[in-house]
Amino acid sequence: MAPDSTALDGSAEAAPLVEAAGVFVTLGGKPILSDVGLAVRPGEIVSLIGPNGSGKSTLVRVVLGLLKPDRGSVTRRPGLSVGYLPQRLRIDPVLPLTVRRFLCLPKRHGDAALKAVLAEVGADYILDQAVQDLSGGEFQRMLLARALLRDPDLLVLDEPLAGVDFAGQLSLFTLIATVRKRRGCGVLMVSHDLHLVMAGTDAVVCLNRHICCSGKPEAVSQHPEYLALFGPKAAERLAVYTHAHDHQHALSGAVLDGADGAVMPGPDHEHGGHDHGDHHHGHQESSNRS
Amino acid sequence: MIDDFLWRALAGGLGVALVAGPLGCFIVWRRMAYFGDSLAHSALLGIAIGILLGIDATLGIIAAAVALALLLVLLQHQQRLASDTLLGIMAHSGLALGLVVLSFFEGLRIDLLSYLFGDVLAVDGVDLFWIYGGGILALAGLALIWRPLLAITIHEDLARAEGVPVLAVRLAFVLLIAIVIAISMKIVGILLITSLLIIPAATARGFARTPEQMALLAMLAGVLSVVLGLFGSLQWDTPSGPSVVVAAMLLFALALLGDLLRRRGARQPGH
Numbered sequence: 001m002a003p004d005s006t007a008l009d010g011s012a013e014a015a016p017l018v019e020a021a022g023v024f025v026t027l028g029g030k031p032i033l034s035d036v037g038l039a040v041r042p043g044e045i046v047s048l049i050g051p052n053g054s055g056k057s058t059l060v061r062v063v064l065g066l067l068k069p070d071r072g073s074v075t076r077r078p079g080l081s082v083g084y085l086p087q088r089l090r091i092d093p094v095l096p097l098t099v100r101r102f103l104c105l106p107k108r109h110g111d112a113a114l115k116a117v118l119a120e121v122g123a124d125y126i127l128d129q130a131v132q133d134l135s136g137g138e139f140q141r142m143l144l145a146r147a148l149l150r151d152p153d154l155l156v157l158d159e160p161l162a163g164v165d166f167a168g169q170l171s172l173f174t175l176i177a178t179v180r181k182r183r184g185c186g187v188l189m190v191s192h193d194l195h196l197v198m199a200g201t202d203a204v205v206c207l208n209r210h211i212c213c214s215g216k217p218e219a220v221s222q223h224p225e226y227l228a229l230f231g232p233k234a235a236e237r238l239a240v241y242t243h244a245h246d247h248q249h250a251l252s253g254a255v256l257d258g259a260d261g262a263v264m265p266g267p268d269h270e271h272g273g274h275d276h277g278d279h280h281h282g283h284q285e286s287s288n289r290s
Numbered sequence: 291m292i293d294d295f296l297w298r299a300l301a302g303g304l305g306v307a308l309v310a311g312p313l314g315c316f317i318v319w320r321r322m323a324y325f326g327d328s329l330a331h332s333a334l335l336g337i338a339i340g341i342l343l344g345i346d347a348t349l350g351i352i353a354a355a356v357a358l359a360l361l362l363v364l365l366q367h368q369q370r371l372a373s374d375t376l377l378g379i380m381a382h383s384g385l386a387l388g389l390v391v392l393s394f395f396e397g398l399r400i401d402l403l404s405y406l407f408g409d410v411l412a413v414d415g416v417d418l419f420w421i422y423g424g425g426i427l428a429l430a431g432l433a434l435i436w437r438p439l440l441a442i443t444i445h446e447d448l449a450r451a452e453g454v455p456v457l458a459v460r461l462a463f464v465l466l467i468a469i470v471i472a473i474s475m476k477i478v479g480i481l482l483i484t485s486l487l488i489i490p491a492a493t494a495r496g497f498a499r500t501p502e503q504m505a506l507l508a509m510l511a512g513v514l515s516v517v518l519g520l521f522g523s524l525q526w527d528t529p530s531g532p533s534v535v536v537a538a539m540l541l542f543a544l545a546l547l548g549d550l551l552r553r554r555g556a557r558q559p560g561h
Contacts, residue, residue, distance in 0.1 A: 064451045084451040091444060095319045096498040106441035106454050130499065150452065 014041045017080055017154045017186045018063055023072035025058055032058045033069070034210045040154060040186040045177070047197040048190045050207035051229060056190045057087055059207065060158050063188060080154060083147025085140070087158035087190070097131045103146050117145045122175060137168035141175070148179065155179070157189045161196070169193065173200060194230060295411055300520055302413040303534065305421040306474045306486065307512030309428050312505035313470050314487035314512075315494070316432075316463065319443050319501075323488050324374060325362075328381035329355045330471050330483040334388030334405060341395060348420050348472045355468035358384060385480075408479035408531030410520070417476050424473040428466050435459050440501055477516075478531040489538040490515060496549035511541055 016039040025033040032055045040046045048056050061067040062074060064084060076082075091097060103114055118124040121141040126134060134142060140160055147155055160176065161169045173196045180187050191197045197204060198217040205214040212225035220226050317326050333351045340350025358380055365376050392400060404412070413421075432439075438459045441449035450456045474483045494507035518541075519534030 061447065064447075066447055066450055082451065084448055086445055086448045086451075089445050089448065092319065092321075094495060095443070096495065096500055096504050097444075098500055101500050102444070104437075105444065106438050106449060106452055108437075156451075 014043075015077065016041050016075075018074065018076045018188075020059070020063055020069075020074045021072060023059070023062055023069045023074070025055070025062060025067065025069050027058070032209060033062070035072075036207065036211055037072075038063075038188075038205050038211075038214070040188045042153070042186050043180065043184045044203065045180055045187040045189060045201040046203045046205060047201040048188065048205050048207060049192075049194065049197055050212075054208045056207055057158055060156060060188070060190060064156055077153070081150055081152045083150045083152030083155045083185075085143045085147050085155070085157045085160050088162060089143060091131050093132050098128055099126045099131060099134070099142050100128055102131055102142060103149060105146075109149055113149065117148050118142075120148060120179070121145045122171075135168075136163040136165065137172060140164055140172060144175070144179070148183075152183075153185055155185055155187045155189075157187065159190050159192065161191065161193060169196065295413075296520070296524065298413045298415075298418060299410045299530065300516070302418055302421050303410055303477050303516035303520060304513055305418070305425050306470075306477045307490070307516045308509050309425040309470050310474060310486045311490050311494075311508035311510075311512045312432055313428065313466060314491040315501065315505050315508050316439060316443065317467070317484075317487050318491040318495075322467075323484060324377050326467060326471070326487055327484040328362075328377040328384070329358060329467060330480050331381040332358045332384030332388070333471060333475055333480050333483075335384045335391070336388070336472070337400075337405065338388045338391035342391070348424070348475075351472035351475060352468045354384070355471055356465060359464040359468065404479070405475070406479050406481050407529060408475070408477050408482065410477045410530040410534070413476055421473045421476075424469050428469045428473075431462060431466050435462050439463055478534060482531055482535050485535045485538060486512065486515075489535070489542050493538070493542040493545045496545055511538070511545075515541055 019037075019039040021037040023033055023036045024031070036055070036059060038046060038048070038059070048059065050056050058067065062069050064082065065074065065076070091102075099118075100114060103109060103117070114127060115124060118127055118141075121144050123138055123141040123145070126138050126142065129138075131139070131142065140163070144157075144160065147157075155176075157176065161172055164172055176187065176189070177200050179185075189197075189201070198221060201217060203215060204217050204220040206212040206220055206223070206226050206229065208225075208229060212229060213220050213223035317323060332354045336351030336354030337347050338350075339354055340347040343350070362373075362376060362380065365371075366373060389402075401409070403409075438449065438454045441452065441454050442456055442459055446456060470487070471483055474486060478486050490508040490511035491504065493511040494504045497507055498504035515538035516534055519537035520530060522528065522537060523530040523533035
């Protein structure tokens with residue numbers, strides 16, 4: 001059993017889709033992961049946070065089965081279908097590629113399936129565009145669409161919000177939450193953005209080559225190791241949005257306030273959050289329709 | 291009998307161009323130009339091995355190229371020397387070793403220039419058999435691994451996570467490169483093979499929207515280069531292999547210019 005499993009058990013009943021326990025990885029003589037474990041259950045969003053070089057992507061590769069750990073076990077539910085969104089995928093301009101051709105890798109899909117999955121990620125208009133012409137948000141949606149074409153039980157998203165502007169990040173994050181709800185799949189997500197992570201996920205694993213702490217966002221945010229890594233400011237920001245944890249809108253407000261760097265007192269903050277949130281909510285809907 | 295050898299040269303050149311187009315696209319997409327060049331350099335060692343073992347030179351070249359590619363994969367696991375350093379070592383060691391070994395065969399007169407720069411006008415029936423037999427094999431193999439290879443080219447980990455057998459596909463691709471190098475030897479020679487792989491593919495890029503379009507256009511550009519090069523060589527009495535490469539280069543320059551003008555034209559009406 002993983003050392004963190006007790007913390008995660010609180011949020012789940014079903015058997016895990018994937019479970020890593022006691023994982024050790026050494027690369028080039030340097031220990032990258034020491035005694036790391038995590039579990040993702042159906043319908044659950046687990047966020048993996050940690051500073052640069054903390055081994056997040058390495059752990060993702062271990063979970064995907066791309067990297068064999070030196071020690072420890074990774075157990076996948078038999079017949080598990082995984083959709084993967086890799087970090088910082090960039091397509092060289094020398095390779096001419098349309099979204100349609102990208103989605104038909106490594107397996108061909110029918111026109112109807114392609115249109116349906118692009119509609120699901122709110123980007124049905126990009127089907128015949130060149131991938132090099134896409135915006136950051138459209139590109140990530142295309143990657144998500146390719147992952148969804150596998151009809152996944154588990155989505156593994158490595159920094160899905162990277163390279164996307166603020167407004168885009170919010171609608172993309174909302175989309176991931178919606179997809180999770182609609183399909184009932186588990187989500188393992190690596191993220192830099194503490195605010196979004198804390199707002200929208202069921203469990204947080206804070207990694208710094210070992211597991212600093214893990215569990216529900218509220219609990220992790222009070223953990224001394226978390227505070228040591230991200231500073232007391234991170235906890236303050238979290239406090240802001242735990243006020244309105246059940247509101248979708250507050251999620252965007254917290255981020256926007258974080259963007260201008262101001263730490264404002266609770267009520268004002270939340271008010272502003274609602275304003276921004278409504279705005280982006282509307283934006284999200286209109287982009288879904290187009 | 292001028293006609294005969296010219297037709298054979300044309301047939302051989304076209305065969306090579308048709309195979310080199312699509313394969314060259316992958317070499318360009320995967321940034322393996324130097325890799326292809328290094329394998330080509332080892333071809334001379336392959337010829338020496340062929341003579342040494344008494345097997346066909348084409349087989350010898352394929353064997354040497356595959357051995358070099360596998361050696362490289364093994365050596366890449368050590369992390370002290372970068373890939374391009376290793377390739378440089380292998381390319382020139384292969385060439386030098388080939389020359390040294392060949393010098394041991396007394397009484398063997400080899401036309402080094404024809405190995406280095408090709409001798410398309412000396413293409414005979416056996417060469418044509420190798421070019422078309424090997425070419426069809428290579429194209430069929432490429433068609434077979436097309437989709438997985440494209441997936442790996444875009445993102446190896448993503449492809450692997452989606453169940454693509456990455457190592458097998460990569461090895462198959464290296465084998466295909468080895469075959470194409472072996473059959474192109476006679477046409478353009480060791481030193482110019484890479485150009486036939488890369489220049490038509492680069493020429494095609496500006497006109498293609500999908501990988502498949504680029505592959506077909508690269509075939510077309512290769513075919514045009516061979517035709518123009520051979521007739522130019524006949525007209526002005528220039529060396530045939532280099533003439534084909536010069537024709538390819540001119541086509542590339544023309545395509546580049548056309549692409550630039552088209553972009554400028556597309557931009558201006560908007561303003």
